[in-house]
């Protein structure tokens with residue numbers, strides 16, 4: 056079985072930037088707070104927590120009391136951004152702001168802020184509780200609404216000057232449906248295409264990559280919007296595919312008849328995890344004490360290790 060890594064798979068610039076920011080400041084043994092998940096990848100977050108990153112709640116930041124006898128802590132703003140009130144609270148608590156907001160998200164925040172100040176109604180197509188959307192809502196000056204489905208697009212309150220934007224990682228097709236529905240209710244709706252080009256391009260890449268392999272593995276957070284969108288895209292062309300967070304949850308049945316297996320990842324999948332999975336698939340941890348077919352099938356890796364062993368036995 057041949058295992059290939061998608062050559063175009065890499066973390067997006069926003070994720071790459073925040074990981075570097077986090078690693079740099081943690082390497083200096085500073086106190087670093089962040090609200091929620093820095094990125095949607097649990098194993099990477101765990102690694103940073105092991106390095107000292109402290110995940111706290113928004114309430115913690117708002118209620119934080121400065122202690123002059125201690126060094127000022129850092130507040131690391133995640134790639135999805137934060138609401139301005141929270142950043143202001145961190146500043147008031149004398150935290151050092153380390154802004155990891157992705158420039159593409161920042162651009163949406165600026166557009167929203169500008170229009171809301173000029174009296175526009177702001178509509179954001181996306182998920183209600185998504186961190187980026189919660190942050191964007193903070194820039195609407197109280198005159199914004201989230202539209203997460205067609206039903207909401209049919210009933211959301213509109214004004215003569217309404218602006219529609221999208222969470223950067225939503226499916227462009229879904230965004231188009233929301234836009235059409237709202238446009239049918241109002242004339243002169245101002246629409247901004249704020250979806251992330253990186254994700255749009257990656258959709259085309261994974262579509263091509265999925266066609267080149269018998270089976271495809273999407274490695275990345277199952278809570279990640281971009282991973283889910285990429286998986287949906289690749290699955291449409293290769294049904295023999297799966298979305299997992301680590302090798303521990305592999306469905307070996309989907310790999311059993313595959314001569315070629317492709318591994319790809321989302322915008323928030325670090326390269327080390329992709330390589331780790333490739334090594335895992337290619338390794339042959341045949342237990343010396345029990346390398347019978349039955350024994351192999353019972354080991355971690357199950358049938359796939361059995362098949363690797365079988366092929367090696369043939370060529371030995």
Ligand code: SF4
Nearest residue numbers: 067069157159223251
């Ligand atoms: S997916 Fe796009 S918008 Fe989101 S952090 Fe990455 S580059 Fe920025």
